[in-house]
Amino acid sequence: MDDQQAIKEAVGRYVAEMVEDGTTLGLGTGSTAACAIEAIGRRLQSGELRVEGVATSFAAERLARKWRIPLTSLDEVPELDLAFDGADEVDRDLNLIKGRGAAHTREKVVAAAAARFVVLVDSSKQVGALGSRMPLPVEVLPMAVAPVGRRLEKLGASVVLRQGINKDGPVVTDQGFWILDARFEPIVDAERLDRELNAIPGVLGHGLFVGMATDVLIGRSTDSIDHLRR
Numbered sequence: 001m002d003d004q005q006a007i008k009e010a011v012g013r014y015v016a017e018m019v020e021d022g023t024t025l026g027l028g029t030g031s032t033a034a035c036a037i038e039a040i041g042r043r044l045q046s047g048e049l050r051v052e053g054v055a056t057s058f059a060a061e062r063l064a065r066k067w068r069i070p071l072t073s074l075d076e077v078p079e080l081d082l083a084f085d086g087a088d089e090v091d092r093d094l095n096l097i098k099g100r101g102a103a104h105t106r107e108k109v110v111a112a113a114a115a116r117f118v119v120l121v122d123s124s125k126q127v128g129a130l131g132s133r134m135p136l137p138v139e140v141l142p143m144a145v146a147p148v149g150r151r152l153e154k155l156g157a158s159v160v161l162r163q164g165i166n167k168d169g170p171v172v173t174d175q176g177f178w179i180l181d182a183r184f185e186p187i188v189d190a191e192r193l194d195r196e197l198n199a200i201p202g203v204l205g206h207g208l209f210v211g212m213a214t215d216v217l218i219g220r221s222t223d224s225i226d227h228l229r230r
């Protein structure tokens with residue numbers, strides 16, 4: 001097993017140990033969140049834990065079913081005890097870029113419904129300024145892709161419509177929307193950009209998570225995990 005995968009598994013086990021019996025969870029998307037879902041599933045199957053989860057994507061839903069984690073929704077459960085998820089970048093203020101897996105809109109809805117939002121990363125995801133490694137994913141209504149793209153360019157980004165792999169044409173999200181990847185290199189004022197993006201008609205959601213993470217777990221090696229708290 002490569003080191004990075006072993007670190008993701010260690011971080012997944014760490015957050016699984018933070019989960020208390022009888023609680024409701026937000027189940028994140030991506031390879032690190034998948035390790036956490038597996039670790040929680042194993043605790044469930046050993047009989048030491050009962051939980052219910054809200055999935056942030058079709059992928060998370062399928063994994064939860066595989067590990068027999070009972071699923072619920074935000075209709076039934078207005079507040080979750082703890083949501084966990086991966087991230088693509090984390091800055092010093094614990095603000096994030098998410099959305100490599102195009103699940104950031106649901107991920108943000110679920111994180112916002114949780115009393116605690118725990119972010120799971122390895123040290124390669126730490127950045128001085130958001131946007132230095134990754135473009136910012138923006139989920140858009142397909143008929144609004146051109147005007148939204150122009151608005152993003154006016155904000156200083158270079159913009160690319162994300163293309164499918166093993167599918168011709170654009171990536172279509174779980175909601176049937178498209179993704180514009182906006183490269184800012186870097187983002188100077190994340191709070192301001194968050195407000196500006198939220199105000200663009202046709203934007204369903206974007207991958208900037210400002211002031212949302214309560215905890216960030218940074219895996220440095222399999223036996224060294226930093227637990228940062230807001």
Ligand code: 5RP
Binds near residue numbers: 028029031
């Ligand atoms: C999906 C996400 C993921 O959580 C993020 O891309 C991190 O994934 P990984 O743990 O595989 O690096 O935001 O939309």
